Amino acid sequence: xxxxxxxxxxxxxxxxxxxxxxxxxxxxxxxxxxxxxxxxxxxxxxxxxxxxxxxxxxxxxxxxxxxxxxxxxxxxxxxxxxxxxxxxxxxxxxxxxxxxxxxxxxxxxxxxxxxxxxxxxxxxxxxxxxxxxxxxxxxxxxxxxxxxxxxxxxxxxxxxxxxxxxxxxxxxxxxxxxxxxxxxxxxxxxxxxxxxxxxxxxxxxxxxxxxxxxxxxxxxxxxxxxxxxxxxxxxxxxxxxxxxxxxxxxxxxxxxxxxxxxxxxxxxxxxxxxxxxxxxxxxxxxxxxxxxxxxxxxxxxxxxxxxxxxxxxxxxxxxxxxxxxxxxxxxxxxxxxxx
Numbered sequence: 001x002x003x004x005x006x007x008x009x010x011x012x013x014x015x016x017x018x019x020x021x022x023x024x025x026x027x028x029x030x031x032x033x034x035x036x037x038x039x040x041x042x043x044x045x046x047x048x049x050x051x052x053x054x055x056x057x058x059x060x061x062x063x064x065x066x067x068x069x070x071x072x073x074x075x076x077x078x079x080x081x082x083x084x085x086x087x088x089x090x091x092x093x094x095x096x097x098x099x100x101x102x103x104x105x106x107x108x109x110x111x112x113x114x115x116x117x118x119x120x121x122x123x124x125x126x127x128x129x130x131x132x133x134x135x136x137x138x139x140x141x142x143x144x145x146x147x148x149x150x151x152x153x154x155x156x157x158x159x160x161x162x163x164x165x166x167x168x169x170x171x172x173x174x175x176x177x178x179x180x181x182x183x184x185x186x187x188x189x190x191x192x193x194x195x196x197x198x199x200x201x202x203x204x205x206x207x208x209x210x211x212x213x214x215x216x217x218x219x220x221x222x223x224x225x226x227x228x229x230x231x232x233x234x235x236x237x238x239x240x241x242x243x244x245x246x247x248x249x250x251x252x253x254x255x256x257x258x259x260x261x262x263x264x265x266x267x268x269x270x271x272x273x274x275x276x277x278x279x280x281x282x283x284x285x286x287x288x289x290x291x292x293x294x295x296x297x298x299x300x301x302x303x304x305x306x307x308x309x310x311x312x313x314x315x316x317x318x319x320x321x322x323x324x325x326x327x328x329x330x331x332x333x334x335x336x337x338x339x
Contacts, residue, residue, distance in 0.1 A: 002095065041323070077192075087318075099286065118148040127144040168258070237308045
């Protein structure tokens with residue numbers, strides 16, 4: 001669901017940059033009051049895991065499409081909304097800058113669609129109230145994850161329509177995007193449940209924080225961190241090699257409207273050209289792969305090596321950025337002065 005620059009006008013893309021930037025500033029400020037310093041390692045490791053799992057596109061049977069995990073709700077449940085949003089922003093920034101996954105002009109939109117809506121809309125206004133009301137946590141988790149993806153997909157359609165530079169009719173685009181992302185949302189919900197179930201089995205206390213505990217999110221122990229780190233390495237370094245090659249839900253929806261062989265015309269505005277030029281310079285592994293070669297066998301080997309390297313290096317970069325953000329904006333422990 002990573003938007004390309006070709007979908008957005010400079011006004012809409014720039015506006016969403018400002019909106020997401022303001023949300024990042026807000027989240028950073030709130031983290032100082034909510035994120036315990038002991039949670040920072042969890043923030044880094046879960047961020048690396050989300051980056052890696054996002055590479056694992058899974059086929060949607062009978063459609064010719066694929067989908068990938070987003071992870072916004074999972075992050076919010078584990079870290080609280082503020083740390084989760086900053087972690088998602090780190091993941092999406094690394095993807096755009098170093099792997100050309102999503103446009104740079106569209107980065108603000110992608111952060112809003114996959115981060116803001118999950119962390120600041122679905123988590124506080126849907127997940128938490130229903131979870132407190134005594135509804136089945138598994139059902140609430142699943143439906144909240146699915147709804148977060150549906151809202152993100154609608155955001156893509158609305159932002160594209162407001163931009164008016166892509167020849168995509170609003171109704172047709174909406175009718176293509178929502179059903180396919182409903183199917184992808186089922187995978188989103190199942191993966192979210194699987195990760196939370198695993199953490200509960202490893203350290204059962206993590207998802208049952210006492211009501212009087214002032215720290216937002218969870219305090220991960222060493223076993224949970226180790227398990228999540230191993231999962232991140234396996235997903236990014238090995239399982240990413242088996243990801244579906246089918247177009248994702250957004251690409252599939254666009255192809256169904258404009259034709260598989262046509263694609264979208266690249267806008268010629270100065271801001272679009274600047275974004276494209278900058279991304280070409282920063283993306284050292286575009287599309288999570290090394291440059292193609294004329295030798296087919298060598299090209300396949302390079303592609304697989306590039307995918308594994310992308311998963312490991314990208315996860316490491318996200319880990320470091322999330323750790324840095326966590327330590328900068330964490331809640332400092334209160335020192336007690338002996339009387």
